[in-house]
Amino acid sequence: MDERTRADVERAEAAIVEHYPRLVRLGYLVLPPSMGRHRRVLAAHGLVQRALPRAGRRGRDRGALPAQRGPETASGYELVRLRTLRLALAYEDRPARPLPAVPLVWGLRLFPRAGGADELALDQALSAVPAPVRAAVGLWHLEGLDRDAARAVLAAAGVGDPDVAQRAAGLLDRATGAGAAALLNSGEFDPCTVQTRPTDLLRRRQRVRASVALAAALAAGTAVAGVAGGDDTRPRHETVAQQALDPARLLRTPNDRWADTSRVDFTAWPPRGRQAGDRELLGRALRVWATPPAGTRITASAGTSTRPPDQPPRLLYAGLIDNVMVVVFHDGDRLVRYAEPADTTPTLHFARVDNADLTTGGALVIGRGNGWMRYLLAPWVSDITALDLLAPDAPGRGLHLAPDGVTDRIPTPPGDGGDCGTWPAARLRSSTRIAENRAFLLTDLGDLAPVHLTYRPALPGAAGPGEAGDAPALRSWARSACSLRSLRGAGVRSVNNWAYAEQRLPEAGGPGATWVCNRADTWRGPGRITVQFQPPAARPADPGRTAGRAADTAACSPYGRPVVGEVRWQAKSGKWYLLAAGSPGIGGIDVTGGVRAGAKGATLAVPAPQGAPAEVSGRLADGGNVRALRP
Template sequence: MDERTRADVERAEAALVEHYPRLVRLAYLVLPPSMGRHRRVLTAHGLVQRALPRTGRRRHPDGGLPAQRGPLPENGYDLVRLRTLRLALAHEGRAGRGLPAVPQVWGLRLFPRAGGADELALEQALSAVPASVRAALGLWQLEGLDEDAVRALLERAGATDPEAAQRAAEQLDRDTGAGAAALLNSGEFDPCTVQTRPTDLLRRRQRLRAAVALAAVAAIGAVVAALPGGDGAPVGRPSTPAEQALDPAKLLRTRNEQWSDTARVDFTAWPARGRQAGDKELLGRALRVWAAPPAGTRITASAGTSTRPPDHPPQLLYAGLIDNVMVVVLHDGERLVRYAEPEDATPTLHFARVDDADLTTGAALVIGRGNGWMRYLLAPWISDVAVRDLLAPGAPPHGLHVAPDGVTDRIPQPPPAGGGCGHWPVAQFRPSTRIGAPVPPFLLADLNDLVPVHLTYVPPPPAGAAGPVAGQREATDPAALATWARTACGLGALRGAGVRSVGNWAFAVQRLPEGGGSATWVCTRADTWRGPGSATVRFLPPAVRPGDPGRTAGRSDGTAACSRYGPHVVGDVPWRSPSGKWYLLAAGSPDVDGLDATGALRATGKGPALAAPAPGPAPAAEVVGRLRNGGACGRSGRRGGGPARGAARGVRLGQESGQKVSGFAVRVALRRAGAGTGGPPARAPGT
């Protein structure tokens, strides 16, 4: 037991008042970040105020905490610091419990001033370590204690394994490039200088109404139970599927290692992760908002994705704190649902369709997003992730740190629409060797949806090749990266369209007249999760810089063009040689055996390429491809702009025919049908 005289308590009170901000900052640092900033602020103040000892003998010091070990502190400040530290450490693992008795704040939310990127990164790192490590870092960097003093104080405060906590704190300090001492003394970690915002007014009103209704139901139940013959026993009935879908206890959870021993490698193989995966209050709140979004809830859905309520218990993928936002990610077998609960704003829901996901398209999801940055949550089968710039194909990728719960460091986003195109960052993923068959690294790009887009590549056909081309492969070899460097900026037009994958098919290589070098014809195919896709044909002449864009020859939406179901495509552009002479250039896919130009400019050629002298930049000509089986490739797609804007004349995406027909008949038939086909025939191995 522990005795303290009135003089001891008075000295402790004086020290507490004098160093109150310092003690509250230490308590705020040690408390679990998963509590949220508002609750951490109030709890930190409450713990410091409760740290003041009492006079006389006490059987249970510190409000029920174990008695101190070793001699009593020598002065008042050491005493209140030790008691504050012990109270804060005791909150580890029980952050969901109520606040201390004082202070109480109703109708307002309090939180420290927001810091910069370094402070946010440190806060994220602190949330992933135990309270003892945060305490060691605070005693070292805030209190200025040496190693022996930190270790002794942690031991007296009841921390488990103080030496390990101290080593982890030192490692955390080394990983903080800006210096932990300066960051911990910033406004981001100052719970005495706070901002205020109102609580969610609509939710508060709804809770009040619900409390009144619950009280009325309870009163009626009590009256019924008091009636003669009423024993108050509940009438058992089976719960409906809709009720089960809203029960957090019934959420589906996949075991941690299931991904390494399953034939279905997609989101169903993801385990539940995050520090709040057991927080039933948070999970229940997310399910209720999904089922019946309150007024003001921001709802975003990828193109073609339903926002209907859950009709069966979904699978839990993640629940935790991401950049001061509580995030829950659920999967119902067809959709991903991301619930975000900012402290000072209304909740948000983001829906994305992910049926038929696979090892690559189910490898990551966007767990957090900010101004110019985002974070991924990785699939458990990803062993390594790096970031590279598509516009710098020769630059090596740089590694990216991943937290133990699978959340990456911040990744820069591509430039916004209208903001130029000086860089285009993408993530390069390497699957674990435990996945089974060898799978090469692959690229995913963020296009403002919840799920990133898989990038692929099909190389040019060998010289003189005929028939189907080789299957698509991952866009990570030098040839693929060189092609993507010249087409990456076109990805901006696909933002928010619910795109699943985008592939570059280099369907032809053409020698240019007058020794102008070689040009590559590329068809970029974008497939959506809902089925329809779009195709864009580009002409890539020799480039001065790796990222020089090509010329768009045309685009077709809602089509099977450039897919494996119709691998026939023809494109044509006007081109000016170094001597100033104009040509009409055209090329077709490997099954094209000849090209015919009709109209104001008439020309014909054998093989999949044509170069005809032209009177100017825009000859009124139509180009039709003749297939080896006697069919024809006609037009399907919009023309680009004139040469002044760097666009080409058009693209012809053909459909195979069993009979020889005129170019006019093919064009009329395709215009009436409004569709075409073409493109590479197969998926990449392993995808």
């Protein structure tokens, strides 16, 4: 197997993930029909997964010039397509060769969905020609290549005489009619959507107990492909991809479903906007999503796929926003915003929103401009108030809500380089028609989905994160809001301020200090934390000091161990102290190194020179310890 640079491998991996069904379909077409449909399905998945090259150093003679960039390295997708073809062609003379490594399927046979008479005739015609001819047909009709481009790919894949293969493919095309492209994109040739049937049940019963075998088969079978089920009365020639691009098939939730469902998230949003019935606009938006034209600006929140739709999505909005035609879809896992300015190319914005709820599914950013944005609110939101987190005692400003759920313009938070003199947020209140009637706080961090802000007070036995609505919560966020700038564009779902400890300061240093763990959870799952030390301040919005950070951690969540923070603090006398505090669960704190001290309980304050090295850790009841976080 040839080796590539790390960048080449990363591009190839991205191409496989993005175009996996397309590559598997091509491999399935080229593999010998004599293998049988079950083995072809498994082999097609296995060889595409094997098409990922290895990273390494390419050997060459010392002093030799680097090889020119050839067609096979033109892009990650072209590389993995070529490798897929090579692997599939290798089965032509040895169809019984061992299958590549794939998930094991016990007791089940996997078959693509059966087609009609036209699909059957094409499959029989393809079975009668060698693999290079099937490869040529696939490059024409599945990949959309012209004859010259297909010839180059065939030659690079090791086909001895690409011209002969293409002439035979032309004869097959003429014999089977002009509909070969549509038929090859049908379920008959789709190894990613399969049906299952059991193998010999009596023989299997003799070997293993039926319950264990069946459970293993189902688990392994679903790892290979989605199992197709139910009656399908749609035309056989219409592919899943074509159905996903049909505006008539868009999912539309009834207007009042949100008030009578246990699933209060984006699936409960009805379609809104004056153009919600404009099939031409909706079809255009779906086509751009599936195949973005040159110049389309595509942005995605961290960890969000930009793959085309694989089933009809749900329509949430279609209408004119500030002279820009906007369409928003929800495909179950993602929000997709299509924007069509009158004088420029369209834009697509993707955001992951799986497992949203009443709060994280309460709004989305429908429009954005220079220093402002608008929300489209969930149908269960009854009113919205604009707030400045840096002015916790100031009253909020009620926002006008249009009949279609679009808000007035709201200022956007400051960027990384500017002055953090204000931090806009919005308080939303859910309708009394929902039993869980409550107010919740959202702010914008540059993604399509706003971020839910929560708060947990420093009270013994306090529950987990709650809504940041009362005065203590808003005052805590006034001192933490500007730290949110570091999270911009990171795909953050929610951020919680946990005031985990309060500490009296040495030398009668005034009111006590508060230790806060600020935890940001992403839609992907991993979270990051920042521990802040917040001493008494002259102004409500004076920021706290960062005492420690950690990424990809469960700390400060219901699933994490206790946390410890430490800072150096100077009293009014000029004397320096080492201060440390642990969250509930910390029974004592120890300091070693240049400073040696210990204390029972969750806080510690000892004199310490400003630059003296020290290691701080907290003692746990089970005998373990937790090291203090570092900035």
